[in-house]
Amino acid sequence: MQAKYLNKATDLAKNFISRVVSKDDTVIDATVGNGNDTLFLCELVGEGGRVIGFDIQDEAITKTKKKLMERNMLSRAKLINTGHENLKEYVNTSVSAIMFNLGYLPGNSHKITTKSHTTLTAIKQGLDLLDKKGLMTIAIYPGHPEGAKEKERLLEFLTAIDQKEANVLKMEFINQINNPPLLVAIEKK
Numbered sequence: 001m002q003a004k005y006l007n008k009a010t011d012l013a014k015n016f017i018s019r020v021v022s023k024d025d026t027v028i029d030a031t032v033g034n035g036n037d038t039l040f041l042c043e044l045v046g047e048g049g050r051v052i053g054f055d056i057q058d059e060a061i062t063k064t065k066k067k068l069m070e071r072n073m074l075s076r077a078k079l080i081n082t083g084h085e086n087l088k089e090y091v092n093t094s095v096s097a098i099m100f101n102l103g104y105l106p107g108n109s110h111k112i113t114t115k116s117h118t119t120l121t122a123i124k125q126g127l128d129l130l131d132k133k134g135l136m137t138i139a140i141y142p143g144h145p146e147g148a149k150e151k152e153r154l155l156e157f158l159t160a161i162d163q164k165e166a167n168v169l170k171m172e173f174i175n176q177i178n179n180p181p182l183l184v185a186i187e188k189k
Contacts, residue, residue: 009181010101012171013137014040016185017097020135024048025096028129030084030122031055031114034106035064037099042073051077052091054084057112084114084122087129096134098126102150103141113146116153123157127166127188136186143179151182158184165189 014037021027023046029038032053041051055061061081068074080090084100100122102114126136138158142151158168167187173180 009139009171009173009183010037012183013037013099013101013139013185016135016137017041017099018044020133021045021097026050026052026093027095028087028091028098028126029053030087030098030100030126031102032060032064032079033101034060035067037101038064038077038079039067039071039073041097041099042068042071042076045076047076049076052095053077053079054082054087054090055079056081056083083118085118085125087122087125091129093129094131094134095129096131098130098134098136100136100138102139103144103147113144114150115146116150119150119154120157123154127161127186130186130188132188134188136188138184138186139181140184141179141181143181148179154184158186161186 021044025045027041027045029041029051032038032055038051038053045051058081061079065079068077130136140151142148161168166189169185172182
């Protein structure tokens with residue numbers, strides 16, 4: 001039997017998120033990408049829940065919308081074509097979970113990536129929006145130049161979060177080559 005949840009950072013993130021999100025919750029997908037995390041979140045929140053998804057790329061919004069329509073879940077999501085650094089402009093309620101899957105849109109240009117300064121802004125805003133005991137996951141991909149810079153800056157910030165405010169856990173694959181991704185999970189106290 002293959003270990004599914006120790007294969008990818010995104011699988012680990014989903015495992016954690018599934019433990020805190022309930023039906024009718026409001027959650028955020030801070031980087032919708034190809035729509036996989038958005039779909040997963042729509043399934044978790046059910047018909048009465050809400051997923052608010054952000055992406056700066058038109059193609060990501062289009063792909064995600066199509067994926068949700070095919071599974072009759074578009075009504076559970078609000079997709080916003082802007083950067084995640086604008087979370088608070090569009091979200092005015094607390095949320096039980098926030099997922100970040102950083103880097104570039106798989107199958108597209110590697111020149112369009114998340115950037116440390118906008119991601120830091122989004123994480124700070126997200127921490128304000130998280131419920132008590134809410135969870136934020138951040139999949140970080142240091143295998144490209146911007147990703148390496150993003151990892152360094154994010155870990156510097158995340159390490160300094162007061163332990164009275166949140167538990168911050170970093171998970172890394174230590175036997176994989178080529179700068180494997182890592183996952184950070186933040187549980188708000």
